[in-house]
């Protein structure tokens with residue numbers, strides 16, 4: 001949520017900052033702003049709306065200076081408006097700041113600053129930081145020190161970049177609970193919320209830790225502790241992603257590109273991790289000895305959004321294959337309740353971005369209780385990737401579409417590998433290990449065959465484009481898929497959709513069904529097929545339209561329902577990897593037909609860095 005970019009170097013800052021913002025737009029898109037050093041002073045421009053609105057508003061004589069900061073906003077305190085957009089400034093408009101996060105004690109600080117004579121322009125929590133830094137600069141020559149001292153008075157989360165007219169050629173950044181990285185170029189340095197902003201300029205980055213403050217100039221960077229001022233150890237790391245990976249590659253939307261990347265994504269997620277002749281999976285990063293794996297008697301998975309649903313698939317799968325109970329917890333709930341973990345409970349957090357605030361808080365809470373935590377993440381260098389005690393990278397490449405697709409299948413694929421690895425150390429036979437891994441290897445080609453049906457799915461979408469409600473149902477492994485399908489639909493097409501276990505239907509949801517309220521069933525030919533068919537008949541008896549996702553070999557179900565999308569057959573535990581694909585395509589086509597902004601759905605942001 002909220003994207004920050006800052007630049008100091010020899011090039012013109014404005015185009016780099018605007019391009020960086022566009023690359024970060026998925027983090028928030030209700031307003032944007034930029035501040036660049038002009039010949040005599042810093043020029044700041046900010047606008048409600050998308051980055052292109054800001055870009056169009058920049059006059060031809062907007063400064064061509066070599067240092068600046070910029071921001072794309074997802075509003076927390078203060079409605080989206082030109083005024084509330086970042087950067088914010090102090091009384092004299094000489095200190096400018098961009099911020100991602102929430103300053104929790106801003107009301108007290110505001111009162112104190114008002115008493116000291118500061119006048120406020122906006123309703124934001126961020127503005128107090130500019131005034132607080134101004135206050136410290138009264139007794140302090142160094143901008144770095146003024147920012148550091150100001151931050152010592154602040155409670156809350158922040159990723160910030162600050163510049164001051166009196167201190168040209170330097171930008172101060174700081175991080176606590178919000179993502180922030182340093183980019184190292186040749187005679188130039190950057191600060192950004194994540195690597196996507198920097199990919200065309202540099203792949204050398206430093207990941208500062210929470211509680212650290214940064215200074216960048218054209219020639220150098222330094223990282224210190226906000227509290228003690230002590231120099232921090234900072235390692236320059238190479239980003240594996242290329243700039244090209246974060247482009248649409250000819251697709252009209254990132255989401256569609258990412259849906260079509262899924263065969264490759266699964267191939268990458270499992271590459272080098274299967275030992276076929278032994279029906280075994282190899283996961284080097286778990287950091288659990290075999291002895292420790294054997295002691296695990298419970299697994300707890302914590303996540304948010306789509307990652308939570310991947311965890312729910314994981315629960316069904318791990319319980320089925322390993323006979324170990326799995327708890328799946330919503331991180332925003334988990335973090336505030338009593339945490340009951342046994343000494344042999346294995347804990348996982350799942351997060352595509354590795355920066356979701358609630359998931360990070362849950363991870364910290366588990367660690368505080370003295371337990372180890374494993375991560376399933378897509379972003380190397382992210383907070384979750386760094387703060388966990390081990391884990392599994394999903395290697396899905398940058399996911400830019402706000403609605404997660406490819407990360408979901410990659411998360412499930414690595415959970416399958418985990419289940420096989422764990423199972424083979426326990427009582428899973430080599431045959432069963434082989435059966436699962438062989439079926440997994442076939443999944444990418446099977447997904448390709450579903451993707452070929454995109455036009456067919458679009459035709460179905462045309463029939464449903466004006467409905468306002470949808471009920472999604474499935475059983476067992478496909479219950480989480482019903483939830484994920486319904487989430488995708490509401491996220492990007494704004495059609496109200498509810499996901500339910502099909503068996504729960506008669507306990508309420510069926511009351512909604514009439515001619516205008518269709519139901520979607522995920523009903524492949526598996527161990528619960530007959531039960532799901534009964535539910536379909538019950539909807540039909542009440543004149544509800546049914547759209548079903550079923551098996552290619554099913555000749556009966558297509559006759560029963562209005563619309564049918566066939567998926568290839570696989571073993572039951574792997575069905576979710578196939579059944580989710582038509583649901584992603586259906587929501588995509590419905591969103592396009594309803595003229596929704598697929599990659600930037602209203603009110604949402606990709607990386608939810610505030611709770």
Ligand code: G6P
Pocket residue numbers: 304305306307350351352353354355356359402403404604605606607608
């Ligand atoms: C947001 C995104 C979702 C994502 C969820 C969790 O809601 O829009 O697509 O599933 O956050 O994100 P994470 O990065 O932790 O997987």
